[in-house]
Amino acid sequence: MYEKKNSRAGEWLDNISKERWTLSYDGGRRYGHMTTNLAEFINPMFKGTRHLPIAALVHESYSMLAQLFVEMGKKQLTMMDSGQIYCELVPQELQENCSKAKSHRVHDFSHANEFWVEESVQSSEGSPLKSYTVNLTQRWCGCRKFQAYRYPCSHVIAVCSHIHADYNEYVDNVYKLTTIFKVYKHEIEALPNEMYWTKHTGPELYPNPKLRRDPIGRPQSTRIRKEMDIREPGQPKHCGLCRNKGHSRQTCPYTAGTSGGSTN
Numbered sequence: 001m002y003e004k005k006n007s008r009a010g011e012w013l014d015n016i017s018k019e020r021w022t023l024s025y026d027g028g029r030r031y032g033h034m035t036t037n038l039a040e041f042i043n044p045m046f047k048g049t050r051h052l053p054i055a056a057l058v059h060e061s062y063s064m065l066a067q068l069f070v071e072m073g074k075k076q077l078t079m080m081d082s083g084q085i086y087c088e089l090v091p092q093e094l095q096e097n098c099s100k101a102k103s104h105r106v107h108d109f110s111h112a113n114e115f116w117v118e119e120s121v122q123s124s125e126g127s128p129l130k131s132y133t134v135n136l137t138q139r140w141c142g143c144r145k146f147q148a149y150r151y152p153c154s155h156v157i158a159v160c161s162h163i164h165a166d167y168n169e170y171v172d173n174v175y176k177l178t179t180i181f182k183v184y185k186h187e188i189e190a191l192p193n194e195m196y197w198t199k200h201t202g203p204e205l206y207p208n209p210k211l212r213r214d215p216i217g218r219p220q221s222t223r224i225r226k227e228m229d230i231r232e233p234g235q236p237k238h239c240g241l242c243r244n245k246g247h248s249r250q251t252c253p254y255t256a257g258t259s260g261g262s263t264n
Helices: 007-014 039-045 054-081 089-101 145-149 154-162 177-184
Strands: 104-108 114-119 131-135
Touching: 054 177, 089 154, 104 154, 114 154, 131 154
Parallel strands: none
Antiparallel strands: 104 114, 114 131
């Protein structure tokens, strides 16, 4: 499909192994994350500093990371001191899956630690009962949630209850607080005062004033518009604040008198 859109892009992607850029071939290494677009997460962090010169932007990034590592490290230590083993997500998900597992029926499928799990609750009226194969030895379930998230789904929990096994043994170590703390235990050193820095003797770089953005007028967007950005003809515009029709953000009646808007 992508070759029809852009043949050169298709050839470029074919030279990269699918394990590096497709979720279906990554072997479960993303733990359920459906996107790798970190820019959407970084942009709001630099909302107040991205207009600064590059040196100031690097300094601010360094300071933010140093503060983040300290805060996250203290958080993991506090949780471990309170007796917690996993991050906040796992206990909540396991509790929900335990509730679902109570309605499942488990049947022995083979002698190789393989089972057939039947969901006893119908998802909709008249729909057939769903059944999934679970193999604890291979850490595999037919619903594929077990392979994607690396912690027991409701079918695996039902099987563990059937054979009187501890389902916590099938939670991946990446969710343990001891593993997460290894990321943040290394503190970032504070930058010394500039008077102690080694004097730079190399070439000095100066910005080209012709490349500066024109401060007058609204900046032109360079984002590539897709199908989701196309508005059907005749469709009325919605307010950017309350999402109602008939007015804009500047004339929104819900902000009158609260954020500088006129009440007349």
